[in-house]
Amino acid sequence: MTSHDPDLVERFSESLKAKNRQPATVESYCRDAQDFLRFLEKSHLSLDKVEPETLLWFRDHLRDAGGERENSVRRKVIGVRQFFRFLADERTILSSPFDMMPIPERDDSLDEGLSESRFQALIDQVSEPGIKNRRDRAILYLLAYEGLKASEIIDIQWRDLIESKRIQTLSVPGLKSRTIQLQEATSQALNEYAATFQAWLRHQSPEARERYPWMFVAFKGKELPLVLPRMTRHGLKFMLHELGEKLGLKHLHTETLRHHAMCYQLAIGRGPEDVMHHLGLRRLGNIGKHLAQYRNQP
Incomplete structure (x- = not known):
C-alpha cells in the first residue's frame, strides 16, 4: 500500500x-x-x-x-x-493536476423539505426529561424555527441569551452576528434545557463550573457518563443523523432544518427582509425559491 x-x-x-x-x-x-x-x-x-x-x-x-x-x-x-x-x-508536487478541472455545479434545487408534522415527530423523540433530551430539543428548535447554522449553534454561550419579562432574544455569534427574537416554543425549550443544565452544574466543583460557558455541551460514552464543555460540528451531525434514522429520514442535516426555518418564518408573517436578517442572509436569492414555494402553496 x-x-x-x-x-x-x-x-x-x-x-x-x-x-x-x-x-x-x-x-x-x-x-x-x-x-x-x-x-x-x-x-x-x-x-x-x-x-x-x-x-x-x-x-x-x-x-x-x-x-x-x-x-x-x-x-x-x-x-x-x-x-x-x-x-x-510547498513543492511536494510539481503542479496541481486539478486546477484546470471545472468545479461541479451547485445543486440549488430544494429538498423535499421537512413538514411541520415530521418536525414535531422529531421533537417527540426528545420529549422525555434529562439533560441530553433537553439539549437536543432546544437545538432542534433553534435550527428549525430560528434558522441558526451549525457553526452558530456550537459557538453560542449562555451569556448570549438575553432575558426580559415579555420576550427572549439571542445574540447570535459569528461572522453574521445578529440579535434575534425567539419564538415562544424555542424560548420554552431553551428554558427547560437551562434549568436542567443548571441543576446538573450545581453538583460540579467551582473549578469545573468555569469550564462550561458554552450553551451546548457534548456527551461521551455509551451511558453518557462524561459531559464535555462544548458540542462539536461532528457531534451535531451525528445527533441529527441518529434522530433522523429513527424516523426514516436518511439525510437529516442542519440545512434541511434551516430550509424549514425559512418557510416557517414566512408562514408566521415575516417579510423577506426580516427573514434574511433572522437567518443572517445577505442576498434575497438565498430565500427566493422558498418564497416562491410558499406563495404557490394552495
Missing part, C-alpha cells in the same frame, strides 16, 4: 490558518484531504501519479460507495483542489 507523509495534512491545516480561514473551513478541508489520501492508498496511487481523472474517480466513489449528496460531493472536490494547490505551493 502506498504511504504518504503523515504531516501533510497538519501542514495544510497550518497553511489554511495562516490565511485566516475560518476554523470550520480548516476542519472541513483537512477532512477532505484525509479522505482523498485514504482513497489514494486503497487505489495504490502515490501523489506524483495523480491525474485529473483521479479526482473524477474519487467523485464517483463518493457518490456510489458513500451515498454522498451532490453538494457534499462538490464541497469535497473543492477541498481536495485546495489541498493540491497547497502541495504545489
Whole structure:
C-alpha cells in the first residue's frame, strides 16, 4: 500500500490558518484531504501519479460507495483542489493536476423539505426529561424555527441569551452576528434545557463550573457518563443523523432544518427582509425559491 507523509495534512491545516480561514473551513478541508489520501492508498496511487481523472474517480466513489449528496460531493472536490494547490505551493508536487478541472455545479434545487408534522415527530423523540433530551430539543428548535447554522449553534454561550419579562432574544455569534427574537416554543425549550443544565452544574466543583460557558455541551460514552464543555460540528451531525434514522429520514442535516426555518418564518408573517436578517442572509436569492414555494402553496 502506498504511504504518504503523515504531516501533510497538519501542514495544510497550518497553511489554511495562516490565511485566516475560518476554523470550520480548516476542519472541513483537512477532512477532505484525509479522505482523498485514504482513497489514494486503497487505489495504490502515490501523489506524483495523480491525474485529473483521479479526482473524477474519487467523485464517483463518493457518490456510489458513500451515498454522498451532490453538494457534499462538490464541497469535497473543492477541498481536495485546495489541498493540491497547497502541495504545489510547498513543492511536494510539481503542479496541481486539478486546477484546470471545472468545479461541479451547485445543486440549488430544494429538498423535499421537512413538514411541520415530521418536525414535531422529531421533537417527540426528545420529549422525555434529562439533560441530553433537553439539549437536543432546544437545538432542534433553534435550527428549525430560528434558522441558526451549525457553526452558530456550537459557538453560542449562555451569556448570549438575553432575558426580559415579555420576550427572549439571542445574540447570535459569528461572522453574521445578529440579535434575534425567539419564538415562544424555542424560548420554552431553551428554558427547560437551562434549568436542567443548571441543576446538573450545581453538583460540579467551582473549578469545573468555569469550564462550561458554552450553551451546548457534548456527551461521551455509551451511558453518557462524561459531559464535555462544548458540542462539536461532528457531534451535531451525528445527533441529527441518529434522530433522523429513527424516523426514516436518511439525510437529516442542519440545512434541511434551516430550509424549514425559512418557510416557517414566512408562514408566521415575516417579510423577506426580516427573514434574511433572522437567518443572517445577505442576498434575497438565498430565500427566493422558498418564497416562491410558499406563495404557490394552495
